[in-house]
Amino acid sequence: MHLLEGKGVTKYFGGLAAVSGVDFYVDKGEILGLIGPNGAGKTTLFNAISAALKPTRGKIFFKGRDITPLPAYRICRLGIARTFQTVKIFPHVPVIRNVMVGALFGTGHRLSAREALKKAEEVLEFVDLTDYKDVPAGDLTLANQKRLEVARALATDPELLLLDELMAGLTPTEVAEASGDIQQLRQRGITIIMIEHVMQAIMSVSDRIIVLDYGKKIAEGTPQEVAANEKVIEVYLGEECDVAS
Amino acid sequence: MGKFALTKNRIVSLAILVVILVFLALLPTITKGYLVTLVADMMRYAVLTVAWVVFCAPTGYLSLATAAFYGLGFYVAAVFNGPLPFAVVIIIAGVVAFIVALLIGLLTLRLRGVYFTIFTFAVVLLVNNVVLEVERLVTGTRGRFVETETAQTAFYAMLVVLIATLLTAVLIRRSRYGLALQSIGEYEEAAAHSGINVVMTKVLVFATTSVFMGMAGAIIATRRTYIDPGIAFNMTTSFLPVLMAMFGGMGNLVGPVIGAAVFTYIGETLLTRFPDLYMLIFGVVLILAILFMPAGILGLGQQLWRKVKGGRRAPA
Numbered sequence A: 001m002h003l004l005e006g007k008g009v010t011k012y013f014g015g016l017a018a019v020s021g022v023d024f025y026v027d028k029g030e031i032l033g034l035i036g037p038n039g040a041g042k043t044t045l046f047n048a049i050s051a052a053l054k055p056t057r058g059k060i061f062f063k064g065r066d067i068t069p070l071p072a073y074r075i076c077r078l079g080i081a082r083t084f085q086t087v088k089i090f091p092h093v094p095v096i097r098n099v100m101v102g103a104l105f106g107t108g109h110r111l112s113a114r115e116a117l118k119k120a121e122e123v124l125e126f127v128d129l130t131d132y133k134d135v136p137a138g139d140l141t142l143a144n145q146k147r148l149e150v151a152r153a154l155a156t157d158p159e160l161l162l163l164d165e166l167m168a169g170l171t172p173t174e175v176a177e178a179s180g181d182i183q184q185l186r187q188r189g190i191t192i193i194m195i196e197h198v199m200q201a202i203m204s205v206s207d208r209i210i211v212l213d214y215g216k217k218i219a220e221g222t223p224q225e226v227a228a229n230e231k232v233i234e235v236y237l238g239e240e241c242d243v244a245s
Numbered sequence B: 001m002g003k004f005a006l007t008k009n010r011i012v013s014l015a016i017l018v019v020i021l022v023f024l025a026l027l028p029t030i031t032k033g034y035l036v037t038l039v040a041d042m043m044r045y046a047v048l049t050v051a052w053v054v055f056c057a058p059t060g061y062l063s064l065a066t067a068a069f070y071g072l073g074f075y076v077a078a079v080f081n082g083p084l085p086f087a088v089v090i091i092i093a094g095v096v097a098f099i100v101a102l103l104i105g106l107l108t109l110r111l112r113g114v115y116f117t118i119f120t121f122a123v124v125l126l127v128n129n130v131v132l133e134v135e136r137l138v139t140g141t142r143g144r145f146v147e148t149e150t151a152q153t154a155f156y157a158m159l160v161v162l163i164a165t166l167l168t169a170v171l172i173r174r175s176r177y178g179l180a181l182q183s184i185g186e187y188e189e190a191a192a193h194s195g196i197n198v199v200m201t202k203v204l205v206f207a208t209t210s211v212f213m214g215m216a217g218a219i220i221a222t223r224r225t226y227i228d229p230g231i232a233f234n235m236t237t238s239f240l241p242v243l244m245a246m247f248g249g250m251g252n253l254v255g256p257v258i259g260a261a262v263f264t265y266i267g268e269t270l271l272t273r274f275p276d277l278y279m280l281i282f283g284v285v286l287i288l289a290i291l292f293m294p295a296g297i298l299g300l301g302q303q304l305w306r307k308v309k310g311g312r313r314a315p316a
């Protein structure tokens, strides 16, 4: 049984098929990359998995259980956490309490305030934000706000973590750091699906990659297979020449 | 976390609180006149404002439904006071307000921003008209008479409800639900994806705070002999707590209480001294307050205090 499996996932916005009949899966311990041009439907697929929106058709299974009808908070408590392409933090709330939200509400079992604080401090340490723990989250730099989102997601004790363009807008050094962090998360037993435009990063980190274009899955395989795939090269030609590099 | 550690500030605040409560408890034994009514009125608005602030301030959901729950309290008093003991009547008013607020919450709290506000406004009109129609069918009249209570009884009842409101407010704000409400206000979508059951949190807290609005209504109704839907569901009851909260500041619970007390006092004074100009002066005072005290009286006080302290410390 796959950890997460989607069957024929489809989402229409009016007449537009943002995601169209996509089958996908991810196995425990894997890092799955999700790439595709702008507007390909990557974020929409994340939204469908995390129940930010209901798919028009198709079903999504988590550990064999149909989670399609569940609301977002239940999905989170089951063990699927996410970050957002445009960061969604609680700006006037101190950093530590942003993370405590995840620990207090998202784990699926009830933590005391003390346990939640401990957990929050732990994950802040992991993302290296301990120095900022009492600062209002809105005062952080964008790079740090992204780390905070990761911390909040981690505080919910996820089995599966969905990262939506974590590396966009980061400096090369920060990208390298983030890649290291992702590998480390996998070592902790967390399965990851990541959307990324930074090709070099996703090619080096992912075990397997799925390519979307106009809502359809056009390729799937190891980074090498995908990079050599004709359709993929065609789609990316003239847009980004990163794939080859 | 040392959440309940007795810091110096906390001891001072506690001492002040105890002095105020003792003063309030003794007030009706010292004087029987106008002051008792005035302070009871201040407490009524403090209940409404604090109850309103607990839900609306952190979430940013601006509810105008206060008058609906308050007015239902009036009708519970009209129907049950006399046949049932006053204390029981107040509890029934709270239960009725809770149930109606649950229903309203389930219907409206999926709406956001101005849609929510307009819907809660419409709810008051709806309840008003439903009660009016029911009254026409059942009693064949517009209004009802209420079994009255003495000013002193009403005063003590309101004091108890105020204390209950404040305790509930403190408990909610300190608990995990306080953080949940704040997260919902700051970014509802992120709150949901972090595991908060957004709908249930909103509906339950909304309904819980409505309990006190209903109770306040039941108490005030017993100080009037006659009520009708126009009196019970007067929209002013929805607007005043919002203004009082803005006037006092919403950063903590002291602000709304001070806002309610000062606002009530100003209102009463203006009404007795300048009955013709009352609304005009009141309006101007309010606009000035909002323009020049964005964080309310309390915010202004804190600002002045910092200046005084800073001034003392600054080397010449």
Ligand SMILES: Nc1ncnc2c1ncn2[C@@H]1O[C@H](COP(=O)(O)OP(=O)(O)OP(=O)(O)O)[C@@H](O)[C@H]1O
Residues within 6 Å of the ligand: A013, A016, A018, A036, A037, A038, A039, A040, A041, A042, A043, A044, A045, A085
């Ligand atoms: N809530 C929405 N309502 C209407 N259309 C939407 C909505 N969300 C996404 N779309 C449309 O669906 C398509 C897929 O969008 P999506 O955000 O999933 O793309 P993406 O692959 O994440 O792109 P990017 O790389 O730019 O983030 C786009 O055409 C987008 O305009």
Ligand SMILES: [Mg+2]
Residues within 6 Å of the ligand: A042, A043, A044, A085
């Ligand atoms: Mg996207």
